[in-house]
Amino acid sequence: MVTCLGAEGNNLVFNAKLADASAEEAYRSLTVPVFGKGVVYDVHNSVLMEQKKFVKAGLSVENLRAYIPMIEMETKNYLSRWNKKSDVQDIHKAMAELIILTASRCLLGEEVRSKMDESFAQIFHDLDGGFKPINFLFDDLPLPSNRLRDKAHVRMRHFFIDILKHRRETGKVDSTDVMQYLATNCQYKSGRNLTDTEVAHIMIAILMAGQHTSSTTSAWAFLYLARDPELFDKLRQEQIEILGSLDAPLTYDSLKQLTLHDSVVRETLRLRPPILHIIRKVVRDMTIPGTNYVIPKDAYVQCIPALTARSDEFFENAEEFNPHRWKDYDLQNKDRDDDLVDYGFGALSASARSPFLPFGAGRHRCIGEPFAYVQIKTILATFVRTFNLELHNNKFPECDFTTMMVQPKHPMVKYTRVDC
Numbered sequence: 075m076v077t078c079l080g081a082e083g084n085n086l087v088f089n090a091k092l093a094d095a096s097a098e099e100a101y102r103s104l105t106v107p108v109f110g111k112g113v114v115y116d117v118h119n120s121v122l123m124e125q126k127k128f129v130k131a132g133l134s135v136e137n138l139r140a141y142i143p144m145i146e147m148e149t150k151n152y153l154s155r156w157n158k159k160s161d162v163q164d165i166h167k168a169m170a171e172l173i174i175l176t177a178s179r180c181l182l183g184e185e186v187r188s189k190m191d192e193s194f195a196q197i198f199h200d201l202d203g204g205f206k207p208i209n210f211l212f213d214d215l216p217l218p219s220n221r222l223r224d225k226a227h228v229r230m231r232h233f234f235i236d237i238l239k240h241r242r243e244t245g246k247v248d249s250t251d252v253m254q255y256l257a258t259n260c261q262y263k264s265g266r267n268l269t270d271t272e273v274a275h276i277m278i279a280i281l282m283a284g285q286h287t288s289s290t291t292s293a294w295a296f297l298y299l300a301r302d303p304e305l306f307d308k309l310r311q312e313q314i315e316i317l318g319s320l321d322a323p324l325t326y327d328s329l330k331q332l333t334l335h336d337s338v339v340r341e342t343l344r345l346r347p348p349i350l351h352i353i354r355k356v357v358r359d360m361t362i363p364g365t366n367y368v369i370p371k372d373a374y375v376q377c378i379p380a381l382t383a384r385s386d387e388f389f390e391n392a393e394e395f396n397p398h399r400w401k402d403y404d405l406q407n408k409d410r411d412d413d414l415v416d417y418g419f420g421a422l423s424a425s426a427r428s429p430f431l432p433f434g435a436g437r438h439r440c441i442g443e444p445f446a447y448v449q450i451k452t453i454l455a456t457f458v459r460t461f462n463l464e465l466h467n468n469k470f471p472e473c474d475f476t477t478m479m480v481q482p483k484h485p486m487v488k489y490t491r492v493d494c
């Protein structure tokens with residue numbers, strides 16, 4: 075494993091040529107048994123680019139608008155269980171539950187959401203159990219967790235396909251969910267529509283792609299807030315200034331204006347990006363530009379954008395959680411990456427030299443960012459209306475590096491209702 079450091083290192087890995095380095099080869103053994111065949115890392119990169127274009131189109135602004143009231147309602151319902159004046163809760167567990175509830179409602183529709191409390195939750199849990207670091211290294215080890223993963227994959231695929239069939243037969247269609255969008259609106263360049271199996275597998279992939287990333291990000295955001303209770307007041311103040319009151323419904327446009335809420339999420343992603351290692355497998359000897367160094371075929375290369383993101387070279391007092399640093403950041407850095415490139419799913423910055431790349435860069439860049447922001451900001455805005463948080467025993471959790479995403483260890487918080 076060759077680790078490439080700094081902004082140049084990030085660029086080398088994110089923008090490696092397809093003929094040199096492959097994400098598919100690096101991630102296949104981990105992901106294909108979970109997602110299924112015919113999608114993402116089981117297909118040629120050009121097909122993945124088309125599939126990303128479909129999902130990105132399904133996450134249209136129109137659909138994101140429709141998701142906000144759904145997420146707000148789910149969050150309120152969930153938090154109504156926290157009905158004591160004050161109590162201690164595991165914030166990471168809470169966010170994991172809330173993220174899957176809101177993602178399944180928005181992306182898959184109400185049929186899946188209505189089963190989320192019963193059968194679907196167990197299937198999801200077993201499938202998720204297949205996401206173990208050891209599966210990076212070995213194809214299909216005979217582990218009990220892998221057998222549960224395989225059974226869960228088949229059940230989840232059938233579950234989604236049955237919903238699509240039922241919708242077709244009854245004409246009862248949810249017009250905003252991404253699953254329906256993929257089934258009815260998408261055609262490969264060859265003219266072929268997606269099969270129901272491909273739709274089901276893409277949906278499994280995006281559900282998994284968003285689950286741990288968004289749940290750990292929101293958990294860390296609340297932990298940083300719990301360490302700095304004044305920020306809760308500032309967030310509430312921002313809502314009152316922009317929305318008029320803490321009862322006003324959240325909308326796509328109003329959420330966009332909540333820039334401090336935005337900065338809290340961004341700053342969390344700067345200090346605690348959920349994906350630490352971006353890995354590619356070298357598929358032909360790869361010379362590092364401007365040097366004589368050659369990374370041999372079959373080695374792995376990785377970059378760690380989290381390092382530039384917490385370097386004083388790029389961010390003043392980089393170790394400090396300071397959401398206010400983002401206030402004029404885009405304005406000051408607007409000329410940095412001017413050239414754009416399109417790999418088939420929309421234009422993005424050609425360079426991957428930005429010090430802040432929590433959503434990656436290049437052909438494998440995340441297409442879930444707008445949804446993740448809408449989801450996390452809506453949860454955050456709804457939460458601060460009702461609760462203040464403190465760290466339980468005044469202890470800020472350490473990082474657990476043994477899990478797929480960097481999770482907080484023992485993330486206990488004490489909540490107090492604002493109205494008490």
Ligand code: HEM
Nearest residue numbers: 280283284287288291349432433434438439440441442446
């Ligand atoms: C805070 C939330 C999220 C973070 C930090 C995040 C981060 C990332 C990163 C770093 C990559 C690049 C991986 C690589 O280059 O190897 C990526 C790719 C991707 N993400 Fe996200 N993600 C988030 C949420 C989501 C959500 C909600 C979805 C779906 C709705 C999603 C779907 C995808 C997809 C489809 C890819 C492309 C994979 C590829 O082309 O190889 N992500 N994400």
